[in-house]
Amino acid sequence: MQEPTRRVLMKGNEAIGEAAIRAGCRFYFGYPITPQNELLEYMASHLPAAGGVFLQSESELAGISMLYGAAAAGKRAMVSSSSPGISLMQEGISYLASAELPALIVNISRGGPGLGRIAPAQSDYLQATKGGGHGDYNILVLAPASVQEMADLTVLAFELADAYRVPAMVLGDGIVGQMMEPVALPPPVTELPPKPWAATGCEGRPRNLILSAPYTDAELVELNRRLQRKYAAIRAREQRAECVLMDDAELGIVAFGIAARLALAAADNLRERGYRVGVIRPVTLWPFPETAFRAYPAVRAYLTVEMNEGQMVQDVRLAVNGAVPVHFLGQGGGYVPPVDAIEEQALAILEGGLAR
């Protein structure tokens, strides 16, 4: 066999860094924390050579505020951290949302709560998808399941953030962050979308204001209305899911990120034994791809598999809205569901008559 396209073998964290540089990101702020350090290291060694600024901030709070500044100046910019560091950034993320600033936040999450441990976990789903900070806001949340997607979804996150003027998050875990796979890197972006709203120096034009705090109650109400209109547009246009083996599936396994890879392995094995099992993998966690759940009327039950105590399953239940039972397999604190455990639970549901 011959190598079909030019691919390189990279760690997921490194793929994010290279894709971000190719997407025109020229400002990176961060503070070291495992399991995302390869990303910080990659930016330290590659971003300056691309004409960018790598800055190890004195804290996560400073880093997210630097991101606000760079985004307000109209630059493609990012921070990265892992769960406890992302918690520290929540005030700043809420401010970015209120100021309608496009920016990328990468969370290569670990098991919590508290300082937790570096074992892979998906326990930040609710924090990521339900706002995380204070106020009525959402951010785009993309969940890569492969090193290729670490690159591709980083580019997409920058594009969508600019298109809607919202912060975007790439949410991964220690496995997709530290594993290596072949990746076809995206071409370098040569032209970025214009940002006439940015605070770039107002000589020759009216000045632009980037504000988190409106001056009046009425203005705050109007800001909230505008944000909600924007979120409605995102929900209508930007839901993404990968649906595999679903067309005739009686049981749909729902999983995101690396858990979906294990779910796919389980579905393959169950198909070989004659069971009609498929996988719905939300790629956007916010907006949650609820329309995917309306596309498969043959499904008689869902099994949600997560590396947490049951977070996305809440959104699955909302999307399914009682039409069929929704089961759950998962655990927090570093549990990675073994393929045979997924198969076992799926079989129990299938052989229990699906309706439980």
Added chain:
Amino acid sequence: MKREYTFAGFGGQGILFMGQVLAHAAMFAGFETSWMPSYGPEMRGGTANCSVVISDRKVRSPLVYRPDLAVVFNNPSLQKFGPRVKPGGTVLMVADLIDGGPDRDDVAVYPVPARGIAERLGHPAAVNMVMAGALLAVDPTVTPEQFEAALRTVTPAHRLATLGANLQAIREGMGFVTARRQDRPATGGGGE
């Protein structure tokens, strides 16, 4: 086609590097592949293991539960991963760092005195490449040429001086196993 590998030993033995070279070789050969590390908190002296999957279609699970082939560099790794190897699979072990062998007769076992071989070559750090040579002798998934091309790519600039020693170690490992295979077919159990 899907082949799953586990490499396990102490940090500092080049376990993770060996797996990375194999994954690169697989990519150069046009396969889909994944490499996944798992290691203890210390870089040197802690336990280190990694998983490699090579497939002719997209890799589903990068986690390896039951490898086709395990390369083990110390006793704890043999105890942990020996029982997990698929029936009919292969265990390559650094015989002069391990007492005994896997307690089962349904896998092919290749004890390789890789430390002795590496020391005799004057390259004591090349134990991992002796074992890589042993792997190439028993597993045709990637060719020695593809593996060596991958090694040249993966070796960082500040380590280029090790390249010659590593290539020599690969050939010695291949030669050792190939000679033993001609003497007798591999069977379960036992050390050298």
